[in-house]
Amino acid sequence: MKKVNGHEIITLFEQWSPKRFAEDWDPIGLHIGQLNRPVEKVLVTLDVNEMVIDEAIEAGVNLIIAHHPPIFRPMKHIWTDTPQGRLIEKCIKHDISVYAAHTNLDVAPGGVNDLLVDKLNLKEVQVMAPSISDPLYKLAVFCPVEHAENLRTVLAHAGAGALGDYVGCSFSSIGIGRFTPAEGANPFIGQVGKEEAVSEERIEVVLPGPMRSIVVKAMLAAHPYEEPAYDFFMLDQRTEEFGLGRVGKLDKEMSLEEFARYVKSAFDVPAVRVVGNFNKSVRKVAILGGSGSKYIRDAKRTGADVFVTGDMDFHSAQDAELLDLGIVDPGHHVEKVMIEGVAKKMEDLCAEKGYEITFIRSVVDTEPFRFIM
Known part of the structure; x- marks a missing residue:
């Protein structure tokens, strides 16, 4: 198992519930503390109040993931003799960072609204x-025929070629690639100064725009050439709507x-x-x-x-x-379904990565309303 820091945990979280899903007015993200330090325990909560902070301190928590941002409106001062200032001071004194995922978690597949749907x-x-809907892109990359199968596998594992209920979708065509390695090149095939003709496969895969950097990084790492030839084309089709x-x-x-x-x-x-x-x-x-x-x-x-x-x-x-x-x-407080939902989702994602981390479900009741029946 691998020990992790806050950045690694939140990077994984934002792959599921990215910031771009949030409304423009929504103050999501890191509110208190820092992410550049080790994290062993994460507390998941709907709200952040002083009782929740005390719960985190008692449990030895390093990071809190909350649904409702604790600092919703801009603050001109942090006065530690006020309730909000005292909360911030307590987090800083105990090295507890607080991260908020609000409307992005509402929009995310498997997020708050899907958890509510499941309840009904x-x-x-x-x-x-x-x-939100993202444009789809087509990646066309050329490689030697004998390396094409491995490259298609790598692209599929990186998330390219997913169409509806199908994964690993691609199209290939065979042709001749020609190039001349110049002085200073370290060619995988051929010799410096000599024109080379190679039987190559053109592999085409479709992917959402936000995945471009991930897919390109995987492609470049797996490609045998030091200077792979590839193209991106934006398509008229778009991804599913969020x-x-x-x-x-x-x-x-x-x-x-x-x-x-x-x-x-x-x-x-x-x-x-x-x-x-x-x-x-x-x-x-x-x-x-x-x-x-x-x-x-x-x-x-x-x-x-x-x-x-x-x-x-x-x-x-x-x-x-x-x-x-x-x-x-x-009532508003039914969003508490996110406590179990986020904790379970993050446990599964971290297990896939081999992260050594514990997720704790907050048991503090933050519902402000009481009912007389």
Whole structure:
């Protein structure tokens, strides 16, 4: 097992939940401390408050991965006699770094919204409000025929050639490559100053734009030539769409009242707020973790019968009524599903890399609301 530092952990995390998925206004990333030091224990939490920091200190944690950024608005001063200043001071004194993944974790496949979908057991799931899709590129690289099979394998392992449910997709054609090694060259084939003609294979693979550097690095490392010939072409096709929220279908139709009780049970909350006729039929469900009042029209546009989201305000609820869109509000705190989801995902990713690291699930209840039934 390999000991790691914070940079290695966060680099792995951002391959799953990249910063480019975040909204422009969202202050994600490293908030407190540094990543350039060894990490043995990581605490995963929804929120960062002083009780969570005390939990991290007691457990000997070096790094906290949180969903909600602890410094959401810019600070002009850090006064350690204020609650927020005291929190920052305590982290620094105990060498605890804090990293926040917010809307990027909402958007990421397998992130917050997909974890919420799993709780409701929705089927035929799609993105509710698409915001990101990357261009696809084609890499064409030339190499000696006898080395082509190995190079195709390397490209596939680097992630190139994945199309839908298929991996390792490529196309090859055979031709003659001609070159003359100049003075100072160290040719794999041929001699300096002498023209060479080699039977070469042109290998073509498709890959998403964000993977270009990874694939090129793998290709250059595996290619026998010191100066490989290759081209990149941007294609009209784009990758799958990413975005906020999800929409899917229930196994069976139920009334809005039945569905609201189902949500209450699935998310283990003491109560839910409901907008709409209790007898309304519900089959198609839109869901967005956190505050979703700005997205009621996106939910309606998908054909959803009901929208599950938190922090619904009065006037947005009235708008939803006018749209005949049911609302079930289980609160913002249901995003706590990310604690187990992120910890499990990172354990799997780190195991693949052979990293020696422990992920701890926070058990501090950070829900600020209490209910009198």
